[in-house]
Each structure stands twice: as structure tokens, then as C-alpha cells.
Amino acid sequence: AQSVTQLDSQVPVFEEAPVELRCNYSSSVSVYLFWYVQYPNQGLQLLLKYLSGSTLVKGINGFEAEFNKSQTSFHLRKPSVHISDTAEYFCAVFPSGGSYIPTFGRGTSLIVHP
Amino acid sequence: DGGITQSPKYLFRKEGQNVTLSCEQNLNHDAMYWYRQDPGQGLRLIYYSQIVNDFQKGDIAEGYSVSREKKESFPLTVTSAQKNPTAFYLCASSGRQGEQYFGPGTRLTVT
Numbered sequence: 001a002q003s004v005t006q007l008d009s010q011v012p013v014f015e016e017a018p019v020e021l022r023c024n025y026s027s028s029v030s031v032y033l034f035w036y037v038q039y040p041n042q043g044l045q046l047l048l049k050y051l052s053g054s055t056l057v058k059g060i061n062g063f064e065a066e067f068n069k070s071q072t073s074f075h076l077r078k079p080s081v082h083i084s085d086t087a088e089y090f091c092a093v094f095p096s097g098g099s100y101i102p103t104f105g106r107g108t109s110l111i112v113h114p
Numbered sequence: 115d116g117g118i119t120q121s122p123k124y125l126f127r128k129e130g131q132n133v134t135l136s137c138e139q140n141l142n143h144d145a146m147y148w149y150r151q152d153p154g155q156g157l158r159l160i161y162y163s164q165i166v167n168d169f170q171k172g173d174i175a176e177g178y179s180v181s182r183e184k185k186e187s188f189p190l191t192v193t194s195a196q197k198n199p200t201a202f203y204l205c206a207s208s209g210r211q212g213e214q215y216f217g218p219g220t221r222l223t224v225t
Contacts, residue, residue, distance in 0.1 A: 043120075044204070044206075092214070095212075100162065100164050101162065
């Protein structure tokens with residue numbers, strides 16, 4: 001079984017400031033890791049993913065995330081946020097073999113203030 | 115364009131009526147999913163299907179039913195047995211590495 005914990009339900013930040021959205025996971029099997037973004041009244045879209053290899057992965061819209069196996073974390077970062085980054089962000093894991101069931105965190109609401 | 119389509123975007127029904135939400139994909143994915151989203155609760159898995167003519171219950175399947183007669187289609191029926199059906203419903207498909215592709219969602223309101 002897997003679980004995903006997003007440590008902050010809401011993160012307020014000023015425009016052009018850096019931001020980090022935290023995600024910790026637990027799993028008894030190897031997993032792939034994902035971050036998704038959801039704008040109001042829309043479906044989720046993929047920001048970035050970690051499958052293997054380099055632990056620092058870059059995604060769309062200037063976001064990046066670092067996989068830390070020892071801390072079982074996959075935190076999302078952006079060095080300078082824009083108003084348009086205001087959205088809900090979801091961390092997710094997917095077992096790399098067997099079950100096709102993903103597990104999502106509860107989401108972090110990023111609120112960018114001018 | 116490849117992707118997931120859901121229809122309709124908004125749906126209104128009276129209590130006691132069954133309603134079917136449509137989900138179609140042209141990504142040639144084997145796996146498809148239905149999620150329910152309520153404010154502050156993230157995504158909860160209702161049903162999933164790994165292959166045509168096979169589907170499995172998720173965490174909150176009670177009051178819902180699905181079918182998977184074609185690879186491209188995975189409709190969800192919200193039955194009158196669902197105690198609190200008003201929610202935002204999301205359909206998704208995925209390839210073997212688990213990257214989920216989501217539809218735009220259907221907002222169902224039952225009064």
C-alpha cells in the first residue's frame with residue numbers, strides 16, 4: 001500500500017518570491033512520482049514526473065522537483081512565482097509494477113499575491 | 115488532438131434519478147479511472163479498469179456503476195443509491211508508467 005502526505009494545505013506567497021510545496025510518501029514497493037496542477041473547474045494536468053535516473057526533474061512552467069529516497073520526499077519548487085501559478089497542486093505516486101492504482105495527496109493550494 | 119473528453123461539463127438532476135457521465139479517450143490507453151473530488155478532500159477513486167470488459171472497485175464505489183465495453187469508453191452511472199452525489203467527477207487514463215491524463219471534469223448537482 002502507498003500513502004502520500006502533502007504537508008501544507010495552503011501556501012500563500014508574494015509574486016516573484018520562491019516557493020516550495022512539500023510532499024512525503026510511503027510505499028512498500030517501488031513507485032513513480034508525479035506532480036499535477038489543477039486550475040479552478042478544470043481537470044488535472046501533469047507538471048513533472050520522476051521515473052528513474054537524475055533525482056532533480058524539471059517540468060513545465062519553470063517548476064522542478066527533487067526526489068529524495070532516504071527521506072521519501074518529492075518536494076516541488078519554483079524560484080519565482082507568477083500570479084498565474086495560483087492553483088491546486090497534487091503530489092501522486094504510482095507503483096512501478098503490478099497494481100495500476102495511483103495514490104494522490106490531498107492537494108496544496110498555492111495562492112500568489114501581487 | 116489526443117486526449118480525454120468528458121460530457122457534459124455541468125449536469126443537474128433531481129434526487130432519485132440515475133445519471134450517466136460520459137468519458138472517452140483516444141490515447142490508446144488500457145487503463146481508465148473515475149475519481150470524485152470534493153472541496154478539501156483531494157481525489158477519491160471510484161472505479162478503475164485495466165482492460166476492456168474488466169473493472170475494479172475503488173475506495174468509494176458504493177452507489178456507482180461502470181462499464182468498459184470498448185477501450186475508448188468508460189461511462190460512470192451515479193445511481194439513486196449514492197447518498198451524496200453532488201461533486202466534481204474526473205475521468206483519467208494512463209499508460210504503463212502511471213502518468214495520468216485527465217478530462218476536463220463534470221460537475222454534477224443533485225437537488
